[in-house]
Amino acid sequence: MNNDLENEIRALVAKVIKKPEAQVGLDTNLFTDLGIDSLLGIEIFAALDKKYKVDVPESKLREVQTLRDIIRIVEEALKGGK
Secondary structure, three states: HHHHHHHHHHHHHHHHHHOHHHHOOOOOOOOOOOOOOHHHHHHHHHHHHHHHOOOOOOHHOOOEEHHHHHHHHHHHOOOOOO
16 A cells, blocks of 8 residues: 555545544544445545546445555555456
């Protein structure tokens, strides 16, 4: 896992959900622990698309539970994988 990418995505997620970066742990459940709802999830992925030019398929969005999941999906998208 790329530490720079991890830090950038953590900062982006924290900004969207208006929480301190320290609360956005790699394995923190974004929904049950941080209170993210589906609309915030869409905002996060829109911000990721804007920053990294990655179009994440809706099917992938359903796989996301943690920051680690988001990082994995972005890494796959950046590598051209689905």
